[in-house]
Amino acid sequence: MEIFDEELPAEISQACATSPLRSAICFIGDMWILLIVMHLLHGPMRFNALRESMGHISSKTLSQRLKMLEEKGFVQREAFLEIPPRVEYRLTSTGQELGDVIKAIDQFAEKNFSAK
Amino acid sequence: MEIFDEELPAEISQACATSPLRSAICFIGDMWILLIVMHLLHGPMRFNALRESMGHISSKTLSQRLKMLEEKGFVQREAFLEIPPRVEYRLTSTGQELGDVIKAIDQFAEKNFSAK
DNA sequence: CAGGATCCGATCGGATACTG
DNA sequence: CAGTATCCGATCGGATCCTG
Numbered sequence: 294m295e296i297f298d299e300e301l302p303a304e305i306s307q308a309c310a311t312s313p314l315r316s317a318i319c320f321i322g323d324m325w326i327l328l329i330v331m332h333l334l335h336g337p338m339r340f341n342a343l344r345e346s347m348g349h350i351s352s353k354t355l356s357q358r359l360k361m362l363e364e365k366g367f368v369q370r371e372a373f374l375e376i377p378p379r380v381e382y383r384l385t386s387t388g389q390e391l392g393d394v395i396k397a398i399d400q401f402a403e404k405n406f407s408a409k
Numbered sequence: 410m411e412i413f414d415e416e417l418p419a420e421i422s423q424a425c426a427t428s429p430l431r432s433a434i435c436f437i438g439d440m441w442i443l444l445i446v447m448h449l450l451h452g453p454m455r456f457n458a459l460r461e462s463m464g465h466i467s468s469k470t471l472s473q474r475l476k477m478l479e480e481k482g483f484v485q486r487e488a489f490l491e492i493p494p495r496v497e498y499r500l501t502s503t504g505q506e507l508g509d510v511i512k513a514i515d516q517f518a519e520k521n522f523s524a525k
Numbered sequence: 526c527a528g529g530a531t532c533c534g535a536t537c538g539g540a541t542a543c544t545g
Numbered sequence: 546c547a548g549t550a551t552c553c554g555a556t557c558g559g560a561t562c563c564t565g
Contacts, residue, residue: 527564527565528563528564529562529563529564529565530562530563530564531561531563532559532561532562533558533559533560534557534558534560535556535557535558535559536555536556536557537554537557538553538554538555538556539552539553539554540551540552540554541552542549542551542552543549543550543551544548544549544550545546545547545549
């Protein structure tokens, strides 16, 4: 049930649970997490919109990562009681702080990943 | 032979090769890469020292990531002709720029991953 | 539309053994 | 010491099908 469990197998926790920075690296060091956050920075998005804008992510992977982000309190899920159903995902205020990380990556990217 | 090939299977390139930012996210969105860079920020390190300080990374995984970092020009390998052999890995000047990313993650970590 | 359930191949990554 | 090679189980993640 726990997706990002604090009780990881002993070896991994040695790499991850040692310090806040390492914990963050283990969490953030995931392509999908970063891509999701990057897209949500522009504003709330619906599940399928997110899915399509990310270029072939499976619904399984997407919903799993969204749950991880929710558990950590970085993303908030909001479901509207409509038919057909509408669900929006938005960054929480603490989630917004991840924008700085994306920004740092972006600056690095412009210098070192453009037209290379 | 190519570890981080530019010719990825079509689906993945759609998520990664679209923009510099996405490329960077795909590269940086890797726990091991981030952990290695984090450790090398303090200065050059030898293979086994790196290995041990990272808490149970296999030599296979470590050497593979180091190669990826070398291919991108973020890490430089320097072998000394001694016995027993000594090899040091250091961040290149462009690799040092990844320090800003780590710094951003660290600031985020202190706020959101301490004693949680 | 938003996602859960299942199946399954592909990849990852550790353990181990070996080499210069 | 600094890796490479191999084996193999575990995990990942896509495809597909199904539901409220």
